[in-house]
Amino acid sequence: MIDRDHLYLRLAVDLAILTVREGTLQVLVITRANKPFQGRPALPGGFLRGDEDIPEAAVRELAEETGLDGSTLHLEQLRAYGAPNRDPRGRVVSIAYLAIMPDLPLPTAGSDASSAAWAPVGKVAGTLSFDHDEILAEAVERARTRLEFTTLATTFCAPAFTMGDLRNVYEVVWGHELDPRNFSRKVTNTPGFVEPTGDRRIPEVGRPAALYRAGAATTLNPPILRG
Incomplete structure (x- = not known):
């Protein structure tokens, strides 16, 4: 019934x-x-x-x-x-x-x-x-x-940021550390993700770091995958 x-x-x-x-x-x-x-x-x-x-x-x-x-x-x-x-x-x-x-x-x-x-x-x-x-x-x-498929992470950075700043956002949200060189390669090889400003950040200790700004893209192709 x-x-x-x-x-x-x-x-x-x-x-x-x-x-x-x-x-x-x-x-x-x-x-x-x-x-x-x-x-x-x-x-x-x-x-x-x-x-x-x-x-x-x-x-x-x-x-x-x-x-x-x-x-x-x-x-x-x-x-x-x-x-x-x-x-x-x-x-x-x-x-x-x-x-x-x-x-x-x-x-x-x-x-x-x-x-x-x-x-x-x-x-x-x-x-x-x-x-x-x-x-x-x-x-x-x-x-x-x-974060894998969009440029959302750049909104959590200052207008000019280092690759380490951007990587830190991913590490915080994803909950694990990333290989710096591999991450930098993926980011710079993704069209429209970031653009170099031509300036560098000079820390009190350590090497100068290149500064970037958010690019024009809103989606990432290829994506930055966690795996």
Whole structure:
């Protein structure tokens, strides 16, 4: 016999906002002020209101809980999360969004968040409420892939940067060290990725390093693959 009972559910949004701060890959987290998971860390997010579209809800929740203006971020939809027991309040499907951006400001807690802060991904992974650990893991993997196929890493560098500066962004996001010579060869052989400025950075100790600026490309062909 076919079960024709209709499923009644609530729709929510969650946001994985990533940046590079203090030499680490960091994520925006809140401390929940209300049950369930009161006092536990979580990604910003909340329920969709009846008069708003899903992207509008994402921007509103981010502003309410952290004070960040989501309209200035490139929020891309990660995927939907709808496991039956993901939320103890009932059947909730969440649309998760990802942004990875440089120079993001310090958050200010509000709404149902008792605090909001940037935290190293490695420190909070495995501690988050609901299924947010799964969302964070998939967001980090998406960000790592972005560095393989786009010029996103240059946005985390100063207008003029060394090859070591650029390599450090990749190492922070990918989570492992790279061979300097092999990385430099790949970057300089990728059309439009970087352009030499003709200047050099003179350190107090060590050899001068050539300075580069971001090139005109937005995608990398060939990609800079982790493997």
